Amino acid sequence: MDIKIPKLSLVVLIGASSAGKSTLARRLFKDTEIISSDACRAMVSDDENNMDATKDAFELLHFMVETRLRRGLLTVVDATSARIEDRAKLVALAKKYYVMPVAIVLNLPLKICAERNRERADRNIPFEIIANFVTLVKRAGRNLKEEGFKRVFEYRNQEQVDNIQRVFRE
Ligand code: CTP
Numbered sequence: 001m002d003i004k005i006p007k008l009s010l011v012v013l014i015g016a017s018s019a020g021k022s023t024l025a026r027r028l029f030k031d032t033e034i035i036s037s038d039a040c041r042a043m044v045s046d047d048e049n050n051m052d053a054t055k056d057a058f059e060l061l062h063f064m065v066e067t068r069l070r071r072g073l074l075t076v077v078d079a080t081s082a083r084i085e086d087r088a089k090l091v092a093l094a095k096k097y098y099v100m101p102v103a104i105v106l107n108l109p110l111k112i113c114a115e116r117n118r119e120r121a122d123r124n125i126p127f128e129i130i131a132n133f134v135t136l137v138k139r140a141g142r143n144l145k146e147e148g149f150k151r152v153f154e155y156r157n158q159e160q161v162d163n164i165q166r167v168f169r170e
């Protein structure tokens, strides 16, 4: 199955930690199209797990997203974007530059996210935080159109995610 999006889109990945956002982004998009909150954390603190750097990291993320959109470049935001206020900022940037906001929701079961999180070498997030993210993501799915996302692609299990063949840009 293909994902069809406009040529000039702001693609917002939405998913709990360990849902597989970065893995999917790498498979579907060019490296330079992906702006990741972890990479931004690393750039401002030398540590992509440094939560104290969150505010500065997101300022950098928004700056890079805005610069790319102003320059007419498709951009993918690789962050959890589980909270409505995180998404609102991105939708506003897309609107400012007449770019289509598109959501790709990885609404995977808690069990999978928690298992993957446990096995990760780079980061292990407390179970409660993952559970909280999973709940937020489930809730988010219903209202994304009202939030301003023009297209919403939601996947509820890994099989559905694996079935995404490619992103077709219209
Ligand atoms: N993973 C996996 N099979 C997949 C997708 C991911 O085994 N189909 C594993 C990855 O190898 C990684 C972990 O699950 O060890 C988390 O995947 P990642 O793509 O990094 O998840 P993110 O959603 O990006 O997590 P975070 O929010 O923490 O960046």
Ligand code: MG
Binding pocket: 021, 022, 023, 038, 078
């Ligand atoms: Mg990631």
